[in-house]
Amino acid sequence: MKAVCFAEPGEASVLHTETIAVPQPGRGEVLVRVMAAGVNRPDIMQRKGLYPPPPGACPRLGLEIAGEVVACGLPQEGTPMPAIGTRVCALANGGGYAEYCLVPAGQCLPWPKGFDALQAAALPETYFTVWSNLFMPAIPPAGTRVLIHGGTSGIGTTAIQLVRAFGGQAFTTAGSAEKCALCETLGATAINYREEDFQARITELTKGEGVNVILDMIGGAYFNRNLKSLSMDGRLVIIALQGGAKAEQADLVRIMTRRLVVTGSNLRPRDSGSKARIARDLHTHVWPLLEAGTVKPLVHAVFKLDDAAAAHKCMEDGGHSGKIMLDVAG
Numbered sequence: 363m364k365a366v367c368f369a370e371p372g373e374a375s376v377l378h379t380e381t382i383a384v385p386q387p388g389r390g391e392v393l394v395r396v397m398a399a400g401v402n403r404p405d406i407m408q409r410k411g412l413y414p415p416p417p418g419a420c421p422r423l424g425l426e427i428a429g430e431v432v433a434c435g436l437p438q439e440g441t442p443m444p445a446i447g448t449r450v451c452a453l454a455n456g457g458g459y460a461e462y463c464l465v466p467a468g469q470c471l472p473w474p475k476g477f478d479a480l481q482a483a484a485l486p487e488t489y490f491t492v493w494s495n496l497f498m499p500a501i502p503p504a505g506t507r508v509l510i511h512g513g514t515s516g517i518g519t520t521a522i523q524l525v526r527a528f529g530g531q532a533f534t535t536a537g538s539a540e541k542c543a544l545c546e547t548l549g550a551t552a553i554n555y556r557e558e559d560f561q562a563r564i565t566e567l568t569k570g571e572g573v574n575v576i577l578d579m580i581g582g583a584y585f586n587r588n589l590k591s592l593s594m595d596g597r598l599v600i601i602a603l604q605g606g607a608k609a610e611q612a613d614l615v616r617i618m619t620r621r622l623v624v625t626g627s628n629l630r631p632r633d634s635g636s637k638a639r640i641a642r643d644l645h646t647h648v649w650p651l652l653e654a655g656t657v658k659p660l661v662h663a664v665f666k667l668d669d670a671a672a673a674h675k676c677m678e679d680g681g682h683s684g685k686i687m688l689d690v691a692g
C-alpha cells in the first residue's frame with residue numbers, strides 16, 4: 363500500500379509516500395481501506411519531533427480516517443466488531459495517512475447519514491477531543507459560558523458548534539476580522555486576540571462574572587489571563603501549549619480564592635477502552651446532531667495523499683479555517 367512516511371523529523375518537505383506492506387489486524391482490530399484522512403496540528407508536532415507517538419502506537423502520521431472495513435482480527439470480549447464492508451470513520455492510533463489503516467474496533471463510528479468520506483474523516487480527532495474535555499463526565503447545564511481559544515481551528519469550529527448545540531454561550535478568540543466573522547456565524551461572540559486583550563473583553567462581555575469554562579490551546583502565555591477570565595468555580599482545560607509549557611508567576615491566589623479547577627488532557631495516549639467510551643458517548647449524543655445538520659465539520663482544503671507535505675504547509679501557514687483533509691481514494 364501507499365503510505366506517507368518520514369525518516370527524520372523536520373520541515374513539511376520530509377514527508378513522502380512509500381510503498382509498504384498492508385498491516386494485518388490483531389485481536390480487537392479492524393483493517394480499514396482508507397478513503398479520506400484528516401490533518402491535525404498534533405501531526406505537525408509529531409513530524410517536527412515534538413510529539414512522539416505513545417508506546418505501541420503506529421509511528422506513522424494520521425489520527426483520523428474514513429473508509430471501509432476490509433478485514434477483522436479476532437474479536438475482543440465486550441467490543442462488537444463492525445462487519446466487513448461497513449463504512450466507518452475512526453480515531454486511529456497513527457498511520458491514517460495511508461491506503462489502509464488498522465484501528466481498534468471500539469474507536470470506529472458509522473458515517474453519519476448523508477456524509478461523504480471527507481466529511482466523515484473530518485470528525486474523529488476534534489469531536490473526541492472536544493467531547494471528552496468539555497462534555498464528559500457530564501454535559502454542562504444550558505447557559506454555561508465557555509471561552510474557546512482558536513475559534514477557527516478544527517478544534518475551535520467543533521467546540522463552538524457543540525457548545526451552542528447544548529445550550530451554552532460560546533466566546534472565542536481568533537486572529538483576524540475574517541476569522542472572527544466566521545466564528546460569529548457559528549454562534550460565538552468573537553474577540554480578535556491580535557487587536558484586543560481577551561481578558562478585558564471577557565470581563566466586559568460577562569459583566570464581570572467571567573466564563574465558567576475555558577478550552578485552552580495556548581498554555582503558558584495565557585495562563586494568568588485565563589484564570590482572570592474565569593467565574594467562581596470556573597474550570598480551565600488545557601489541551602495544547604502553543605504559547606509555552608511554563609506559566610511564569612502563576613496566580614495561585616486566584617485559583618484558591620475563586621475555587622478554580624485547572625486541568626487538561628491529551629487524547630492520543632489514552633487507552634483504547636477510554637477512547638471507546640468517548641466513541642459511545644459521541645454516538646449517543648452527537649451523531650444525531652450531525653445527521654440533523656445541527657453541527658457539521660468545516661472543510662477548508664483537500665489534498666491528495668501524495669501532497670501531504672503541501673497539506674502540512676497549508677496548516678503551518680495558518681490561513682485556514684476548519685479542517686485540512688487528504689483525499690486518499692481519489
Ligand SMILES: NC(=O)c1ccc[n+]([C@@H]2O[C@H](COP(=O)([O-])OP(=O)(O)OC[C@H]3O[C@@H](n4cnc5c(N)ncnc54)[C@H](OP(=O)(O)O)[C@@H]3O)[C@@H](O)[C@H]2O)c1
Nearest residue numbers: 402403491512514515516517536537579601602627628629
Ligand atoms: N490535547 C489533545 O488531545 C488535542 C487533540 C487535538 C488537537 N489539540 C490541539 O488543539 C489545537 C488545535 O488543533 P487543530 O488541529 O484544530 O489546529 P489548527 O487548525 O492549526 O489550529 C491552531 C489554532 O491556534 C490558534 N492560535 C494560535 N495562537 C493563538 C493565540 N495567541 N490566541 C488564540 N488562538 C491562537 C490559531 O488561531 P488563528 O489562526 O486565528 O491565529 C488556530 O485557530 C492545537 O494546538 C492542537 O495541538 C490537542
